[in-house]
Amino acid sequence: MSLSEIFQKNQLTLSCEFFPPRTEKGEQSLYRHVESLMHCDPDFMTCTYGAGGSTRDKTLEIVSNIKRQFKIPVASHLTVVDSTIEELTDYLQRATDLEVDYIVALRGDPPQGTDSFVPTNGGLGYANELVDLIQQKYPHFGVVVAGYPEVHRESPSLEDDLMNLKRKVDAGADAIITQLFYHNDDFFRFCDRCRKIGIEVPIIPGLLPVVSLKQIQRIAGLCGARLPQPFIDRLSERDDPEWQFEVGVEQAVAQTESLLEHGVAGLHFYVLNRSDATNSILQAVDIASARAS
Numbered sequence: 001m002s003l004s005e006i007f008q009k010n011q012l013t014l015s016c017e018f019f020p021p022r023t024e025k026g027e028q029s030l031y032r033h034v035e036s037l038m039h040c041d042p043d044f045m046t047c048t049y050g051a052g053g054s055t056r057d058k059t060l061e062i063v064s065n066i067k068r069q070f071k072i073p074v075a076s077h078l079t080v081v082d083s084t085i086e087e088l089t090d091y092l093q094r095a096t097d098l099e100v101d102y103i104v105a106l107r108g109d110p111p112q113g114t115d116s117f118v119p120t121n122g123g124l125g126y127a128n129e130l131v132d133l134i135q136q137k138y139p140h141f142g143v144v145v146a147g148y149p150e151v152h153r154e155s156p157s158l159e160d161d162l163m164n165l166k167r168k169v170d171a172g173a174d175a176i177i178t179q180l181f182y183h184n185d186d187f188f189r190f191c192d193r194c195r196k197i198g199i200e201v202p203i204i205p206g207l208l209p210v211v212s213l214k215q216i217q218r219i220a221g222l223c224g225a226r227l228p229q230p231f232i233d234r235l236s237e238r239d240d241p242e243w244q245f246e247v248g249v250e251q252a253v254a255q256t257e258s259l260l261e262h263g264v265a266g267l268h269f270y271v272l273n274r275s276d277a278t279n280s281i282l283q284a285v286d287i288a289s290a291r292a293s
């Protein structure tokens with residue numbers, strides 16, 4: 001089913017994101033976690049590409065294994081970092097051969113230790129150019145692009161960032177998945193601003209359930225997400241992994257319930273290869289009923 005059909009058919013889509021593990025043990029564990037989410041009937045699963053220096057070659061292998069094993073549509077993330085157009089085209093051809101359904105088209109972050117992104121010789125500069133390339137050469141792919149409720153950290157202004165997002169959508173993106181955020185008001189404002197400038201595709205909130213204070217401070221520091229102070233205070237009360245997991249799930253349940261009340265088009269969970277928190281949240285919000293209504 002095409003990506004736009006999935007969004008038309010479902011009032012509320014559900015998708016989960018994994019990353020390529022470095023070891024065989026990690027990969028086997030990933031498939032177990034995918035399996036444990038299948039009872040929620042997700043619409044598609046995605047796997048990151050080169051994020052945080054992770055291995056790129058594994059992405060296609062992981063998504064095609066998930067598709068084969070669980071009979072579910074899959075999306076490969078793809079960035080333009082360190083790739084010529086020829087290499088990107090080759091990747092898209094391999095994804096086509098493996099029957100990957102969708103591409104999450106991204107520019108990618110500058111390499112670790114550098115502040116600014118420098119396009120590769122013979123490569124692309126921005127994600128909208130990758131969307132263009134996909135539309136020109138591989139239009140059968142459904143395309144998702146990234147959106148930033150708190151504004152992308154390199155963008156000179158909110159307006160510039162929104163115009164960039166519009167360029168990506170005008171180039172042919174079918175949906176937007178947002179960067180993780182913890183203040184729903186930022187997301188609602190972002191959606192309003194997108195609609196005002198004519199972005200009409202579904203905007204799916206990206207949710208990262210917090211499982212430890214240390215982990216979320218590191219991740220939020222990297223992507224610039226603001227954490228609510230009362231939430232940090234609560235997490236800091238005890239240096240106990242179980243307590244922090246419970247507090248994280250509690251916060252994510254409240255955040256998800258509020259998103260559902262506002263009629264979001266879908267939910268995208270950054271699962272980080274551990275389904276426990278996502279499963280607890282989906283159970284607590286009674287996702288099956290939410291999707292049936």
Ligand SMILES: Cc1cc2nc3c(=O)[nH]c(=O)nc-3n(C[C@H](O)[C@H](O)[C@H](O)COP(=O)(O)OP(=O)(O)OC[C@H]3O[C@@H](n4cnc5c(N)ncnc54)[C@H](O)[C@@H]3O)c2cc1C
Nearest residue numbers: 048049051077106107108109126127146152154155164179
């Ligand atoms: C859902 C999601 C999934 C992700 N998955 C991955 C992944 O798998 N691997 C990975 O490495 N990273 C991933 N990222 C992180 C992403 O690569 C970074 O946030 C990156 O810094 C920007 O990527 P982008 O596609 O949003 O870039 P772009 O949309 O190209 O924007 C990058 C910056 O350039 C600006 N810009 C764009 N076009 C122009 C222009 N013409 N002139 C001037 N400025 C411009 C934008 O405003 C923005 O500040 C993901 C992010 C999200 C939200």
